[in-house]
Amino acid sequence: MTTILSDLGEFSVAAGPGDGLWLSREEAATATGWALQPEGLCRGNVCVPVPPGREAEFVADGNINLAAFWDHMDKPTAHSADGDVWALGEGANERAESLRSLQAPDFTLPDLDGKPHSLSDYKGKKGPAGHLGQLVRLSC
């Protein structure tokens, strides 16, 4: 099995053989939110067409090479030496666009007791968020 680390979480998938990261379209969609459509690989309103003439690098037998798509989308990937763990990151351009939209990106993290908290739980309230761990300490 192969582990995928994406912005949606950690997923265990059955990756196919060959260079890159070949997943069934179903598993690719579950692990990343990107689904193969007639227009290309799509998530939400965004579709990335398969570059003409290079189809075999991206799609074969209903499987998708996520590594090739990530590279094509200028998003970073990193993988373990034997390829059993892949991190699929967010690209600098998307991150910059997201920040300039001034929509605070949501996140969910546990507290010390393991209870998850999301930024969106606190909609309707304003305040600072961030690396305040150190601030808490400085306030002692």
Place this chain on the structure above:
Amino acid sequence: MWQKLYDEVKDRDFMIIAVAMDSREDAARPWIEEAAPSYPALIDRDHRVADLYNMVNVPQAVWIDEEGHIVRPAENAGAFEAFRSLNFETMTVPEDKAATAANAKSTYVDAVRDWALSGADSVHAFDGGQARDHTAAPSAEVAGAHCHFRLGQYLLRQGRAGEGNEQLAEASRLHPTSWNIWRQAAEVNETGMAAGPEFWARVNALGDDRYYPAVDMAGMPD
């Protein structure tokens, strides 16, 4: 300090969310338990928030309004750069530096309070254009660094220390100015602080340069 502020203005639809970026098992626990804040203190082992908000060190903060809009993007949250003159044998900083640091801290907290009370009318609340102008966009290397960091953290949790540390080293190479990333790979002392010779070599390497961009806030010391 933050708890006091929180107690003062929590009835004004105000919330603090503290995020600890220490990725070692339970490294943040003693600090959080000692401070025992009544606002959420979250553990971000993979530095997800640093990736999302393009943060580089502690303490940094982002101001987020009731609608979920960023009012002030990631910035140094009033820590000034007192650590630059910290003497680790005595754990003190020279008096004048300490006074400036205290001034920076109280200026920052006062600004947060003013915003909590006055909302968008606060002089410290950026409008959309100002907030965008103050937003630092990550480079491709920074985006790559976060990806390698995440993989490294995962591998470390799986007990694959050699490979995991290689990924953290790669993250640090790609994003050398992130002390958050570097700190996780660095030697730490008994209190969990990365304050060994390597840390001071990094501080000294700055020369007269500032580590953080200056915080654009009325009253903030230069």
